[in-house]
Amino acid sequence: MTPDDATTPPTPTTDTIPSTATAAASGRGDGIEIRNVTEDEFPDWIRAVGVGFLSTPSAAEAEIEGRRGGVDLARTTGALDDGRFVATYRSFPQTLAVPGGTLPSHAVTNVTVSPTHRRRGLLSRMMTADLAAAKEAGTPVSTLIAAEYLIYGRFGYGPATKATAWTAELARTGLDGRWSGPRDGGRIDLVPLEEVRKTAPELYGRFLAGQPGAVSRDERWWKLATGEIQVPSMPWTEPFWAAYRSASGELEGLAAYTSDRKWDDAKQPDNTVTVQQLFTVSTAAERALWEYVCSLDWASRVRSGERAPDDLFPDLLPDPRAARIQTQADFLWLRILDVTRALEGRTYEGEGSLVLGVTDGLGLAEGRFRLEAGPDGASCVPTGDAAELTLDIRELGSLYLGDASPVRLTALGAVREERPGAAAVAERLFRTARRPWCPDVF
Structure with missing residues (x-):
């Protein structure tokens, strides 16, 4: 994530996250409260963002006013310890271009944990609650720009574009x-x-x-x-x-x-x-x-x-x-929340059928799915059939926009081929002739 607000919440899509999304993340009994930020607290929250990104421990009035216009407080979260913000998190609705069309996306930004409060599970508490709410709201995918590579894979995000x-x-x-x-x-x-x-x-x-x-x-x-x-x-x-x-x-x-x-x-x-x-x-x-x-x-x-x-x-x-x-380097990261809607929401340059076995550590999108796909669209439905290709939700996110290679991921051990030739079928389906590109930091 980055504190840069140069890309701010676009025109709202169908993705509406209730302000109670953080309720499940609070009440741990460790004295740290996680909840939505109030109007009066916004200046302190902005200062905590600056602390987390090592930019500045304070923020001038002009900075606070300038950034306030791009923030929906109902989707702005903070962790408070003794009345002080020690972690920050924000999401907003976004439209993402996918092969053959666009989909509503749940964009995540301004994610920080102050250096005094690392390794206490604050990010996990904020992100798992927010992603669960996005899933419940029916949003098919989530996006972010990862400031650090090793953080977001454990939440199901995979690098989906490079720059x-x-x-x-x-x-x-x-x-x-x-x-x-x-x-x-x-x-x-x-x-x-x-x-x-x-x-x-x-x-x-x-x-x-x-x-x-x-x-x-x-x-x-x-x-x-x-x-x-x-x-x-x-x-x-x-x-x-x-x-x-x-x-x-x-x-x-x-x-x-x-x-x-x-x-x-x-x-x-x-x-x-x-x-x-x-x-x-x-x-x-x-x-x-x-x-x-x-x-x-x-x-x-x-x-x-x-x-x-x-x-x-x-x-x-x-x-x-x-x-x-x-x-x-890697650029846009993508997390699939609804496998059926996401895979049916794009087109495919090749034709074929494949049973995907998807694992998900957060339990939001796991299962086995039969994908029947081609240039005119796709059908993706849950199935009891045996998986032909097994992969984690983060690898499916990397494949989704057409940049990553299923054959290469199989060689790396990140994807497991249950039926010989399944990775080659996935290669024909998912890869695109031109590589995806995200021009914007958000």
Whole structure:
């Protein structure tokens, strides 16, 4: 998790968690009370978030006010010891793009335990109660960004997407420096913030519909991204926004980027351009925007930001070696709460039938399920038939968006093949031609 509220609760979906969700987590008799946070307690709760993430032990009034607007107190939990918050936890409704569509998701963030209260089961008490309430409310999946890898697998989450960031040295790209516009008759224009606020949400909605792993953005997200709302802990510098329109005038892509404005000792510009956003609904727009960013005068290098591992960026350069990997790691984690609804909620590029034996340490989604799947959808029903492939709910979460390989997980011992060839069937069903990608931290 991260204290960054740059992605805040989107428009509510069917996922509504009652404010009594923490009742089962309290009353342990250890003097620590776990419950929802009140309005008056919110400043202290925010300070506890800062303590847990080693950011700051205090929070200014502007910080508290700025963050309050993105928080539903009915879904904001804290653990109190002698009146002081020693652990924090928050959830919100989210829409998650999956292969072939979207599903409501239960997003989790702001998870901390103060260093004075580690190893006392506080996270377990908060998370198990919250996930049980999400399951009862009928939400099929839960999502989070894991600050630490080893924590969330025991709650049934598996890494479902990865992210890669590149730095490209522009002098080595092989670009001729004479780029003058898109090759396909489209055009790129710099657009003001007012236009971004009007046009970007609709474009992002189209992008979301076709990008498994992406998550919804609400009005507050866009106000933060365009500086209309500013929070001290999230320093904002106005970026340049470039819009790609096709030859017919259709908006198909947006890129936001900043520059550090540096000069070298010989008084030559030596700027690093950092791409903050680049999302498109066509490959023509993707190519044009990357070529534009990599052809900016006064720029020596471009940082891509965190992209899908199979992003086109490096291979759009004449010399892909000019782009070196800066970061590559897991990103979005996913926990399935309702196997039937989740597996029936996506499409599959291959066709086949498979009986999955699913284990779940929290007892929320275990059982045996027969999956009949194909490009047009799927049927997934509980069955008494013997399992052909046995796996834990965390591995099913890793497979769900199409990134992880069932064959590889079987080789690693994380998935057990009960029938020879079952892993290969799962490979044909679950894997996707392009890898899922989540652009947002939340």
